[in-house]
Amino acid sequence: MTDYIRDAILTGVWETFVMTFFASLFSYIIGMPLGVLLYSTSRGRLLENRPVNFVLGLIVNIARSLPFLILLVLLIPFTRLLVGQSIGTTAAIVPLTIGAIPIVARMVESSLNEVQPGIIEAATSMGASPFYTIIHFIIPEATPSLLQGGAINVATVLGYSAMAGVIGGGGLGAIALQYGYYRYQKDVLWTTVTLLIIMVMLIQEIGIWMSKKNRKT
Amino acid sequence: MENVYDLKNVYKVYKNDGKEFTALKDVSLTIKEGEIFGIIGMSGAGKSTLVRTLNRLEEVTSGTVEFYGKDLAALKPKALREVRHSISMIFQGFNLINQRTVLQNVEQSLKILGTPRAERKAKAKQMLEIVGLQDKANQYPARLSGGQKQRVAIARALAVDPKVLLCDEATSALDPKITGEILDLLKKINEERKLTIVIITHEMSVVEKICDRVAIIDDGNLAEIGDVKEVFSNPQSKAAKKLVFPSNPFDPSDENGKLVRIVFDGTQSNVPFIANLVEKTGLKVNILSANTRSVGGIGYGQMIIELPANEKDRKTVIDFFKDGGLSVSEVKEND
Numbered sequence: 001m002t003d004y005i006r007d008a009i010l011t012g013v014w015e016t017f018v019m020t021f022f023a024s025l026f027s028y029i030i031g032m033p034l035g036v037l038l039y040s041t042s043r044g045r046l047l048e049n050r051p052v053n054f055v056l057g058l059i060v061n062i063a064r065s066l067p068f069l070i071l072l073v074l075l076i077p078f079t080r081l082l083v084g085q086s087i088g089t090t091a092a093i094v095p096l097t098i099g100a101i102p103i104v105a106r107m108v109e110s111s112l113n114e115v116q117p118g119i120i121e122a123a124t125s126m127g128a129s130p131f132y133t134i135i136h137f138i139i140p141e142a143t144p145s146l147l148q149g150g151a152i153n154v155a156t157v158l159g160y161s162a163m164a165g166v167i168g169g170g171g172l173g174a175i176a177l178q179y180g181y182y183r184y185q186k187d188v189l190w191t192t193v194t195l196l197i198i199m200v201m202l203i204q205e206i207g208i209w210m211s212k213k214n215r216k217t
Numbered sequence: 218m219e220n221v222y223d224l225k226n227v228y229k230v231y232k233n234d235g236k237e238f239t240a241l242k243d244v245s246l247t248i249k250e251g252e253i254f255g256i257i258g259m260s261g262a263g264k265s266t267l268v269r270t271l272n273r274l275e276e277v278t279s280g281t282v283e284f285y286g287k288d289l290a291a292l293k294p295k296a297l298r299e300v301r302h303s304i305s306m307i308f309q310g311f312n313l314i315n316q317r318t319v320l321q322n323v324e325q326s327l328k329i330l331g332t333p334r335a336e337r338k339a340k341a342k343q344m345l346e347i348v349g350l351q352d353k354a355n356q357y358p359a360r361l362s363g364g365q366k367q368r369v370a371i372a373r374a375l376a377v378d379p380k381v382l383l384c385d386e387a388t389s390a391l392d393p394k395i396t397g398e399i400l401d402l403l404k405k406i407n408e409e410r411k412l413t414i415v416i417i418t419h420e421m422s423v424v425e426k427i428c429d430r431v432a433i434i435d436d437g438n439l440a441e442i443g444d445v446k447e448v449f450s451n452p453q454s455k456a457a458k459k460l461v462f463p464s465n466p467f468d469p470s471d472e473n474g475k476l477v478r479i480v481f482d483g484t485q486s487n488v489p490f491i492a493n494l495v496e497k498t499g500l501k502v503n504i505l506s507a508n509t510r511s512v513g514g515i516g517y518g519q520m521i522i523e524l525p526a527n528e529k530d531r532k533t534v535i536d537f538f539k540d541g542g543l544s545v546s547e548v549k550e551n552d
Contacts, residue, residue: 116312118308118311118312119312121274121308121312122306122313122370124274124301125274125305125306126301126302126305126325127297127299127302128298128329136325137314140314141315215316216357217316217357217359
């Protein structure tokens with residue numbers, strides 16, 4: 001392996017890290033409230049609202065059923081509008097974020113669904129508002145599960161970020177594609193794959209560790 | 218004494234997939250300030266629904282629930298939340314936040330009330346002392362036993378100085394010894410703070426031990442209401458009899474045999490009636506079942522006996538018991 005390729009791989013690791021980090025961050029900033037809304041507007045919950053829940057659920061389901069590769073292409077005009085370019089690491093963060101939002105939302109919803117209804121009843125009986133109950137009772141109680149879901153989401157975004165290489169997104173995926181696939185450099189291909197596996201495993205382990213550390217039951 | 222609660226003709230109907238289920242049927246009752254009021258019934262009788270109408274966790278379908286003269290159904294969300302600060306509740310499943318320490322759990326009710334941080338902490342610590350758990354302040358609920366968890370829940374409920382404490386099967390998940398301890402604690406709090414307590418339970422022993430008055434709920438109806446001593450010594454309704462008297466496990470020894478239940482109301486529990494009967498009349502009776510219970514320190518008892526075959530002898534026996542001041546009633550099959 002030449003120094004040139006080694007540098008390219010190192011840059012790729014960094015780019016993958018940057019894409020994964022920001023896309024995960026932004027997808028949680030939007031996906032978490034969306035997940036809370038999906039949870040709390042569903043039947044029998046604090047802010048039960050069937051029309052809102054139906055519309056949100058529909059949007060999330062449609063977004064989730066689009067293959068990510070299609071989403072990447074579909075979102076090119078939107079990305080250009082938002083960040084002024086459609087290739088490169090920064091540009092890739094846009095479709096990655098949008099692709100991850102519905103997954104994050106559903107994951108958050110399912111974590112919140114695990115919270116015992118009795119805790120919500122106790123909060124209500126103490127005179128807590130629905131908003132207060134969500135912030136101070138439901139989310140704290142769901143934290144270990146939310147962290148575990150978080151690790152799965154970040155690993156998914158990392159996997160997606162490799163796909164962003166197809167449309168010039170940079171990162172390890174782009175390197176695997178350019179050197180490994182187009183130029184038949186099997187060593188580069190396997191190196192990048194190994195690095196991706198290590199990164200996913202690290203994320204998963206950190207997530208499980210954080211979740212365990214937070215679980216008081 | 219002022220009425221804490223005034224329920225008038227309360228109905229609760231659940232609608233599920235077009236099917237209707239009436240959980241409460243025309244329930245009217247009052248709960249007085251400072252008393253421990255028991256609501257007892259079999260599971261599914263509607264008692265949990267009834268207690269949830271007292272803090273509007275359940276909306277009533279018709280009728281009114283007044284809390285110190287205020288109709289709860291008329292309150293706007295914000296006003297309702299204010300009122301709920303005066304109505305605390307504890308549950309069968311404790312419902313603590315497992316991810317927060319004992320102290321943080323107790324603080325939670327004060328936090329909702331808007332109590333400043335320092336004051337909140339001091340009050341929470343003081344409450345933990347009252348329930349005897351000051352040394353567990355920094356533990357997580359998972360490390361506590363069921364009885365300790367319920368004590369934390371009681372501390373959390375009482376920290377806001379409520380006017381009423383609602384207990385929904387609060388001791389049903391606990392063993393008899395711990396149940397006794399929790400009930401003693403509730404009694405102590407009732408006496409020291411003049412706190413009105415409403416207890417929902419399916420256990421007779423809980424009502425016997427600490428309640429002043431009791432309502433018996435049967436299939437959504439208020440079957441009977443009154444002082445615990447009266448209801449338990451002389452139950453009128455079928456549901457009350459079923460709860461107070463265990464069902465008779467025996468049939469008469471022959472087809473024409475006749476069973477009667479005699480009830481001791483506490484004043485005659487030291488008189489040897491059966492021995493006296495044999496001595497005075499020479500007639501024998503067969504005792505099929507008997508038990509006694511202590512309600513507020515007075516012994517109440519009931520006995521099921523089989524009468525002699527002869528009609529004249531039967532009358533002699535019944536008259537003997539009646540003259541002694543016992544209540545005698547015939548036991549029919551499946552009674």
